[in-house]
Amino acid sequence: MPPPAKQAPPTAPAPAAKTQAVAAPKSQPQKALEKMGLRRDIDLALHLPLRYEDETRIVMLKDARDGDMVQIEGQITHSEVTFRPRRQLRVTIDDGSDTCVLRFINFYPSHQKTLSVGARVRVRGEIRGGFVGREMVHPSFKLAGGELPGALTPVYSTVAGLPQAYLRRAVLGGLGRADLSETIPAPFLRKTPSQPLLSLRDALQFLHHPTPDVALSTLEDHSHPAWQRLKAEELLAQQLSQLQARRVRAAMRAPALSGPAMRGPAADGASLQGPQCTLYEQLLERLPFRLTAAQQRVCAEIALDLQKNIPMHRLLQGDVGSGKTVVAALAAVRCMDAGWQCALMAPTEILAEQHFRKLIAWLEPLGIRTVWLTGSQKAKERRESLAMIASGEAALVVGTHAVIQDKVVFKNLALAIIDEQHRFGVAQRLALRSKMSEGGEEPHLLMMTATPIPRTLAMSYYADLDVSTIDELPPGRTPIVTKVVNDARRDEVIERIRGQLAEGRQVYWVCPLIEESESVDLVNATHTHEALSNALPGVLVGLLHSRMSVAEKKAVMGLFTDGLMGVLVSTTVIEVGVDVPNASLMVVEHAERFGLSQLHQLRGRVGRGAAASACVLLYSTGDAPRLGEMARARLKAMVETNDGFEIARRDLEIRGPGEFLGARQSGAPLLRFADLEEDADWLAWARDLAPRMLDRHAELAHRHILRWLGGKAEFLKA
Numbered sequence: 001m002p003p004p005a006k007q008a009p010p011t012a013p014a015p016a017a018k019t020q021a022v023a024a025p026k027s028q029p030q031k032a033l034e035k036m037g038l039r040r041d042i043d044l045a046l047h048l049p050l051r052y053e054d055e056t057r058i059v060m061l062k063d064a065r066d067g068d069m070v071q072i073e074g075q076i077t078h079s080e081v082t083f084r085p086r087r088q089l090r091v092t093i094d095d096g097s098d099t100c101v102l103r104f105i106n107f108y109p110s111h112q113k114t115l116s117v118g119a120r121v122r123v124r125g126e127i128r129g130g131f132v133g134r135e136m137v138h139p140s141f142k143l144a145g146g147e148l149p150g151a152l153t154p155v156y157s158t159v160a161g162l163p164q165a166y167l168r169r170a171v172l173g174g175l176g177r178a179d180l181s182e183t184i185p186a187p188f189l190r191k192t193p194s195q196p197l198l199s200l201r202d203a204l205q206f207l208h209h210p211t212p213d214v215a216l217s218t219l220e221d222h223s224h225p226a227w228q229r230l231k232a233e234e235l236l237a238q239q240l241s242q243l244q245a246r247r248v249r250a251a252m253r254a255p256a257l258s259g260p261a262m263r264g265p266a267a268d269g270a271s272l273q274g275p276q277c278t279l280y281e282q283l284l285e286r287l288p289f290r291l292t293a294a295q296q297r298v299c300a301e302i303a304l305d306l307q308k309n310i311p312m313h314r315l316l317q318g319d320v321g322s323g324k325t326v327v328a329a330l331a332a333v334r335c336m337d338a339g340w341q342c343a344l345m346a347p348t349e350i351l352a353e354q355h356f357r358k359l360i361a362w363l364e365p366l367g368i369r370t371v372w373l374t375g376s377q378k379a380k381e382r383r384e385s386l387a388m389i390a391s392g393e394a395a396l397v398v399g400t401h402a403v404i405q406d407k408v409v410f411k412n413l414a415l416a417i418i419d420e421q422h423r424f425g426v427a428q429r430l431a432l433r434s435k436m437s438e439g440g441e442e443p444h445l446l447m448m449t450a451t452p453i454p455r456t457l458a459m460s461y462y463a464d465l466d467v468s469t470i471d472e473l474p475p476g477r478t479p480i481v482t483k484v485v486n487d488a489r490r491d492e493v494i495e496r497i498r499g500q501l502a503e504g505r506q507v508y509w510v511c512p513l514i515e516e517s518e519s520v521d522l523v524n525a526t527h528t529h530e531a532l533s534n535a536l537p538g539v540l541v542g543l544l545h546s547r548m549s550v551a552e553k554k555a556v557m558g559l560f561t562d563g564l565m566g567v568l569v570s571t572t573v574i575e576v577g578v579d580v581p582n583a584s585l586m587v588v589e590h591a592e593r594f595g596l597s598q599l600h601q602l603r604g605r606v607g608r609g610a611a612a613s614a615c616v617l618l619y620s621t622g623d624a625p626r627l628g629e630m631a632r633a634r635l636k637a638m639v640e641t642n643d644g645f646e647i648a649r650r651d652l653e654i655r656g657p658g659e660f661l662g663a664r665q666s667g668a669p670l671l672r673f674a675d676l677e678e679d680a681d682w683l684a685w686a687r688d689l690a691p692r693m694l695d696r697h698a699e700l701a702h703r704h705i706l707r708w709l710g711g712k713a714e715f716l717k718a
């Protein structure tokens with residue numbers, strides 16, 4: 001451990017920039033605090049210790065056992081710099097009961113000065129049985145004297161550039177300044193008559209600086225009353241904000257899309273069900289398949305929402321390949337039947353393009369004008385698209401986030417469909433809402449995701465959304481067979497590719513990186529592309545990665561979609577949404593490096609047609625004798641199940657909910673302290689309290705939400 005760097009004594013964290021006339025440049029620790037999201041006093045106060053150190057007691061050396069973390073106090077009796085086995089400072093301390101050697105491999109002259117013979121010092125570290133007696137290696141130390149602290153010393157999680165001592169003082173400052181006044185109305189300050197809640201101030205004071213008599217296990221397992229208060233607070237904030245979001249939405253107005261306004265025969269003149277047939281009916285009639293029962297159910301749920309004059313906020317979740325796109329298309333034509341416009345956005349251009357291709361194939365024959373809008377488009381084409389959107393000539397707009405840019409003005413937008421919503425942050429969703437609301441009316445929102453969320457999580461995190469689930473795959477799909485194969489057996493895999501190609505099928509090969517920047521031993525997409533091209537003469541092998549230009553990507557994807565390319569080597573740009581039913585084999589290289597949900601998404605690119613499909617997960621252990629435990633658990637789960645919900649459940653088990661939802665990115669209010677299952681009682685308490693608080697103590701409720709959500713609470717204003 002290097003010697004502790006000397007830090008300038010931290011002042012309290014800078015006040016919010018807004019209140020300063022001239023913003024002073026931020027120091028590195030201040031920047032680090034911001035990076036950790038510790039901006040407001042309350043954020044600092046809620047940054048709870050990872051663990052504690054006990055500096056409240058001095059232990060006599062004779063009572064300390066090897067392995068104990070102890071604080072001792074005594075006199076330095078000997079100090080020397082030795083050079084064997086290497087340069088180090090060795091100091092002997094005597095506390096009257098025994099002696100101990102303090103060893104420092106890295107040291108500064110200041111160490112020698114403080115630890116000079118005759119000095120009385122207070123030292124904290126782990127006692128070990130050393131080669132020549134008991135020792136402490138790199139203990140912390142200071143001159144003896146001064147009172148012992150009355151509380152345990154907190155140790156916080158931190159980042160590079162933010163020393164523990166600075167963070168401690170910042171948290172202490174935050175704790176002192178934050179508004180911790182009571183927000184829970186008095187009658188509710190207990191879960192049961194025997195369980196009154198501590199005040200938030202007392203709870204936080206205690207958790208940051210617990211008295212030494214506390215049973216540490218109650219802090220570790222969060223059963224301590226101070227922890228209970230925090231869990232209750234947090235769950236209440238979550239319930240309040242979700243309920244408030246629902247109420248805000250209920251007060252908003254959206255166009256009620258009830259009766260069809262646009263009737264007429266199909267554009268090609270073929271009247272399908274007589275002249276009065278709606279676009280919805282026409283599209284259904286023209287689909288080459290029948291909707292599954294699950295698709296019919298969710299279509300009905302959406303239809304019901306669209307008829308209301310409050311905006312729909314619905315999450316459509318379904319496993320990979322479960323047929324969400326056609327549900328979206330049917331929602332879109334419902335909207336057009338009523339004479340309104342619809343927009344569909346995807347997070348990447350490849351995905352947006354896939355949707356565009358599919359949708360024009362379905363909708364153009366019905367005479368529906370669909371336009372394409374992305375950032376990379378030529379100015380002229382873009383101008384034309386914008387004009388058609390503004391005039392209403394375009395009934396459907398498909399694109400990337402370019403759809404929510406300022407220049408886009410809709411004539412009458414009624415429905416916005418967002419694919420893979422977890423990739424769109426809350427900010428983008430809000431931009432969409434504000435941009436599209438006109439004359440006090442908001443569009444209906446349909447968000448689609450192929451990462452199913454386990455029910456308990458969905459209920460808690462997306463309680464402000466309604467959730468529709470497609471829990472059934474279209475008929476005739478043969479389950480994908482998944483094999484985990486050591487990278488040493490690559491040749492066999494290539495043989496298998498030959499077999500698939502001979503049957504007229506196509507193959508994906510996915511690699512994690514495109515250049516050898518992160519790890520020299522990583523086989524990258526470029527090398528693999530070269531190797532496969534050599535191994536498969538006469539076969540068109542394509543390469544797709546995120547650093548290619550949009551036009552290049554489009555060209556490669558086009559060749560693969562049209563069946564002209566046999567093998568597509570790719571980085572994870574194809575992870576979601578790509579739909580080429582003729583592809584029957586997916587090879588994932590370095591599968592051990594991918595997350596479970598990501599692997600499932602990748603596997604979902606095959607098995608989309610009737611052909612039997614397979615997924616080969618190539619793994620490599622590098623220099624290690626075997627794979628790490630988590631990697632093994634992921635690969636095992638992939639072999640054992642094809643069910644996206646089960647995969648999501650296991651992913652949650654392996655990673656924990658924060659990681660699972662992509663925490664900050666998702667913008668969903670995640671729980672930091674409470675656990676939905678463990679704290680079911682508090683959840684019930686919060687559910688019961690939230691509506692009463694909003695009705696009768698609106699001011700307190702608002703303060704409570706602000707305390708926990710900060711800026712994110714903006715959109716909860718009525």
Ligand SMILES: Nc1ncnc2c1ncn2[C@@H]1O[C@H](COP(=O)(O)OP(=O)(O)OP(=O)(O)O)[C@@H](O)[C@H]1O
Nearest residue numbers: 289290291292320321322323324325326450474577
């Ligand atoms: N009811 C159905 N019967 C048969 N085939 C269907 C049905 N619904 C959709 N399909 C087809 O199944 C394939 C997958 O559908 P779609 O692309 O809509 O799935 P998705 O849920 O969006 O999948 P992903 O999340 O992987 O993008 C498409 O080729 C689609 O035409």
